[in-house]
Amino acid sequence: xxxxxxxVNVLLDILISLRSFLKGMWVTATNLVAREKVTLQYPxxxxxxxxxxxxxxxxxxxxxxxxxxxxxxTLCEQACPTKVISMTKLGAGKHGGVSEFNMxxxxxxxxxxxxxxxxxxxxxMGSAYELASxxxxxSVFRIEDLAQGGKRSVEINIKxxxxxxxxxxxxxxxxxxxxxxxxxxxxxxAASAAEERQxxxxxxxxxxxxxxxxxxxx
Amino acid sequence: MSMQRLHPRSASQARExxxxxxxxxxxxAALSATPLLPWHLLDPIRAYFYERPLLNxxxxxxxxxxxxxxxxxxxIWMERKFAGWLQARLGPMHVGWKGVLQTFADxxxxxLKEDIIPALADKPMFRLAPYLVFVPAMLTLMxxxxxxxxxxxxxxxxxxxxxxxxxxxxxxxxxxxxxxxNKYSVLGGMRAVAQLLSYEIPMILIVLCVxxxxxxxxxxxxVERQAGLWNIVAHPLLMIPGALIFFSCAxxxxxxxxxxxPEAESELVSGFHTEYSGMRFAxxxxxxxxxxxxxxxxxxxxxxGGWHGPVLPPIAWFTLKTLLLIFLMMWVRWTLxxxxxxxxxxxCWKLLVPASLILFCLTAxxxxx
Numbered sequence: 001x002x003x004x005x006x007x008v009n010v011l012l013d014i015l016i017s018l019r020s021f022l023k024g025m026w027v028t029a030t031n032l033v034a035r036e037k038v039t040l041q042y043p044x045x046x047x048x049x050x051x052x053x054x055x056x057x058x059x060x061x062x063x064x065x066x067x068x069x070x071x072x073x074t075l076c077e078q079a080c081p082t083k084v085i086s087m088t089k090l091g092a093g094k095h096g097g098v099s100e101f102n103m104x105x106x107x108x109x110x111x112x113x114x115x116x117x118x119x120x121x122x123x124x125m126g127s128a129y130e131l132a133s134x135x136x137x138x139s140v141f142r143i144e145d146l147a148q149g150g151k152r153s154v155e156i157n158i159k160x161x162x163x164x165x166x167x168x169x170x171x172x173x174x175x176x177x178x179x180x181x182x183x184x185x186x187x188x189x190a191a192s193a194a195e196e197r198q199x200x201x202x203x204x205x206x207x208x209x210x211x212x213x214x215x216x217x218x
Numbered sequence: 219m220s221m222q223r224l225h226p227r228s229a230s231q232a233r234e235x236x237x238x239x240x241x242x243x244x245x246x247a248a249l250s251a252t253p254l255l256p257w258h259l260l261d262p263i264r265a266y267f268y269e270r271p272l273l274n275x276x277x278x279x280x281x282x283x284x285x286x287x288x289x290x291x292x293x294i295w296m297e298r299k300f301a302g303w304l305q306a307r308l309g310p311m312h313v314g315w316k317g318v319l320q321t322f323a324d325x326x327x328x329x330l331k332e333d334i335i336p337a338l339a340d341k342p343m344f345r346l347a348p349y350l351v352f353v354p355a356m357l358t359l360m361x362x363x364x365x366x367x368x369x370x371x372x373x374x375x376x377x378x379x380x381x382x383x384x385x386x387x388x389x390x391x392x393x394x395x396x397x398x399x400n401k402y403s404v405l406g407g408m409r410a411v412a413q414l415l416s417y418e419i420p421m422i423l424i425v426l427c428v429x430x431x432x433x434x435x436x437x438x439x440x441v442e443r444q445a446g447l448w449n450i451v452a453h454p455l456l457m458i459p460g461a462l463i464f465f466s467c468a469x470x471x472x473x474x475x476x477x478x479x480p481e482a483e484s485e486l487v488s489g490f491h492t493e494y495s496g497m498r499f500a501x502x503x504x505x506x507x508x509x510x511x512x513x514x515x516x517x518x519x520x521x522x523g524g525w526h527g528p529v530l531p532p533i534a535w536f537t538l539k540t541l542l543l544i545f546l547m548m549w550v551r552w553t554l555x556x557x558x559x560x561x562x563x564x565x566c567w568k569l570l571v572p573a574s575l576i577l578f579c580l581t582a583x584x585x586x587x
Contacts, residue, residue: 014569021554028304028553033235039308 049127054110056128056141057103060121061148067160068147069122072098079117082107095164097157101146105131106139249534278370283356290507291321297548304552331496336399339493343397348494348501350390355508357383362515363438365525365532376437377425380516381418384471384509388414391480391490394502398493406489409559410480413470416566417477420574421467424460427574427581428520431456441524448523456581461521463574465546468513470562472506474547476554477562484556514543 040047049055059068072089073096084107088100115123133139144151267274295310295318302309310317335344358380360370373379388411395407429435431453432443450457470477481489491502518524518539525532527539557565 024553025549028549031306032300032303035306037303037308038306039302041308041311 049129053127053129054112054125056105056126056131057114057123057146058126059101059123059143059147061153061157065160067097067157068153069120070098070101071096071120071122073120075117075119076114076123079113081111081113082109084108085114090158090161091165093168095161095168097161098143099158101143102140103146104140106136246530246534246538249537250530252531252533282359282370286356286359286508286511287504289511290504291325293507293510293544294321294324294503300545300548301552304549325500328496328500333496333498334493336493338399340397340399343393344493345498347390347394347397348498348505350393351387352390352501352505352508354383354386354390355505355512358512359508359515361437362512363441363519363524364515364536366438366442368533369438372436372438374434374436374439377429377435377440380437380512381422381425384512385414385418387505387509394494395490398490400493402486402488403490403492406480406482406486406492409486410473410490413473413477413479413562416563417467417470417570420463420566420570421471423571423574423578424464424467425520427456427460427578430578430581430585437519437524441519441526444523444526448521448526450521453584456577456584457521459573460577461517463570463577464517464520466565466570468517469547469550470566472509472513472547474510475551476557478551478556479559479562482556510544510547511540514547515540517543 059070061067062069070087072087072092074087074089077085077087084103084105086100086102086104087098090097090099110125112125115125131139144154147153147157149156267277298320299309299317301307310320313319313323335341361373361376361380363369363372391410392407395403395405395410398404428440428449431449432440434440434443444452446452450461469475473480479489480486481491486492491499494502515536518536522539522543524539525536527535530538
């Protein structure tokens, strides 16, 4: 439509605007009748969140080993920019774990860095999202709130780890004992050998003993 | 729709529409049954009131105002529901069945709210303004014939009375805008008056067309003379454009979108009722909806044969027509964007006024022929 046309053709303008008016009315009418409602009656209906949703953290429970995956390595604690995580280690090394694991979600910004830092698949974000509380202390989530399976799995976790640690300790002690025994046996052996050597040296004192001195460790 | 649906839907659309249709049918059936009710039992009460004209009129007024107030609450709910549905929402759902008592809850809340009057407001004017809007809105309903027997006051100049009284509401709106001592309110009030005075002209001309055709100004007579054919069917060439012009003007007269410039939220906060709170605000709201009912009913009387229609009783037909026109107003409101003030004025003065003048001339010619 050129400018000269527009100047004169008022009727055409009216028709065009009438057409666009009817078009708009048609859109709303089809909306009214045919379109599905998108409203979610929230407190009564809950949304299904996506699997990648960043909700409340959880510490997965390892059914095979009957413990939480967390080894208490503090990598997540170090990765956290807002110091959300604090933990109490339970033992160290191969069987190490945690007895306490606190997350202050009042500070958390759900940035996912702790989860990326964890090499043991020990912490994830779940789908729980109603985390508001009337009390600031209630925003601190303890291990029993976070662990998959709650308090029971925490108890099992602590039991398993303590047993494993005790086993380890026992094994270590046994090993140490065995080593000590071996050492004393070796010592005795060495002593007897030295005696023998001395006894041998007496008749032939020219040959010195190059090794197996009694001071060297077993 | 490509959007992933994250939650399952339980209630189906078709079922809701079906429920709505069933309820509407039940209401219509109830209205149809009204002539069968034992009305003669009320005869002693009627006689008592007929002997006392003052009491009779007072009772009529009280009935009319309370009926309108309740109807407005219902209409507000309907509008909110309708707006929700147009936008793929649910609308009010919480209070009562499908939120039907929501506006009652709102009304109670407004009644209990603190009544705030701005410190620098013109207090008498501020207090008076809501009633200056409310009273004309109710007075216009007085001459509206709901059925052959149900007329507040069968005035032989009904059309003129209704038009002149409905215009008086602008005074109250201007008073509200001025009294609040708020620049947005004043602008809103000014706009309201400018708009009303402009759109009154084509509206009156169209009403004049109908009056010329029917040769009477009494609304009851206008309806009665459409007994065989509705105006819009009897004179389609004159009355279809007439009805369109009247409807546009009616939208502007009751300040509804796309002509809701006096309360344009994006420009004027809330226009002339920015400073109002509590029950005074509620009165503005009720007046607005009473105006809607009046305009829709007026249009039904002028073009769609008022209470005339087959099978159903007169009151049911009139209610049905009025509600359908209100529905159309809501539909337009939730479809079209708001006009600019200059667009609105040029639409009136450059299009509606000449068109209605031409239409009036044609009507006069057709009558004389």
